[in-house]
Amino acid sequence: MNAVFYYLARSPQFVNPAHHWSAVEHNENIRCLTTLGHFGFECLPTQLVNRSIQKGFSFNILCVGETGIGKSTLINTLFNINLKESKASHFYSKVGLKVKTYELQDRNIPLKLTVVKTVGYGDQINKEASYQPVVDYLDAQFEAYLQEELKIKRSLVDYNDSRIHVCLYFIAPTGHSLKSLDLMTMKNIDRRVNIIPLIAKADALSKSDLQRFKSNIMSELVSNGIRIFQFPEDDEDAAQVNTSVNGLLPFAVVGSMEEVKVGKRMVRGRHYPWGVLQVENENHCDFVKLRDLLLCTHMEDLKDQTHTQHYECYRSSRLQQLGFHDTGPDSQPVSFQEMYEAKRQEFHAQCQREEEELKQTFMQRVKEKELTFKDAEKEARITHLTSILWVLFFGG
């Protein structure tokens, strides 16, 4: 293999890069050379692939949507599994979250899938009480990761990372607009998780209604300043694909585990008196697009964004809450050691202040008690004297 090498040359003359690895760090000019030798760099990605296969993959999905909107059916259809689920009731007194983890395998590639599903969502009168458990759950997973990170002995390599990588938000196929609960929930979670909005049970809408509904939803999201996950468009090839994908949002999905006969083939679909809706037919719904993006092309982007954007945001605000800062009042960087020392002194001073206050209060109360005792003593003496005088003058 003739590899093209970029390296920093110590002198202007030609230097064989194979013998000068250590020179790379110290020199200033960048040279581009065609090498004759084989360095085996092309195997580096293989190392990553092997390690990933050994370690396995994990993916955490949050499904938010009204009771019976099709959350379980869609997850089953996405992963081609039949996870037996009992139907949730419409009469829960509050919103809960059901967490289940499954160990899946596809051609020797293990995937640990965690599915978190809302229960009782959309059945509550109080809207804040509907979305707050979702917000709290997302924060709790970030907090658990932060606590692990802050430990002296961390075990992040085999840490069971439960941070949510994607939220599939199920919108009811009303054909009108988003409900106020949809807006409130998405507004409160969009800085905590990657949201992919879905029009659930999209087979309930005609093609033209669906298009109108999609554009209504997108304009409502924009006008309410709600950020949904944007598929990256940073390299040219991906940009072309992803621009069209971003244009498809919110995805219109249909779920079904039923096998239906179409011609001579068995396909996954929903059988109606007037025909068959094929789940995996891109002319019928966006299910295949969603599955490809989630499982084939963008799983790593979703995980990456969770760590670098959402978790980072949580971490920085939490550390600021705890009183940590990167810069001092003079905008100069502050070292951790200095900050720790300052915090320690501040804490010490506060302890002293509180001790002093306690002492003062104690002294004050002792004085008050002494005065009370003195008054009581004086009164007792007067009473005693009065009774003696009474006996002396009036004789008992």
Ligand SMILES: Nc1nc2c(ncn2[C@@H]2O[C@H](COP(=O)(O)OP(=O)(O)OP(=O)(O)O)[C@@H](O)[C@H]2O)c(=O)[nH]1
């Ligand atoms: N027409 C239509 N029906 C669907 C679709 N997906 C699911 N259903 C049906 O809707 C009903 C509820 O589906 P589930 O997947 O259990 O819904 P869920 O949101 O998980 O329900 P809970 O967990 O009980 O809240 C079932 O009868 C499904 O067959 C769909 O895309 N289109």
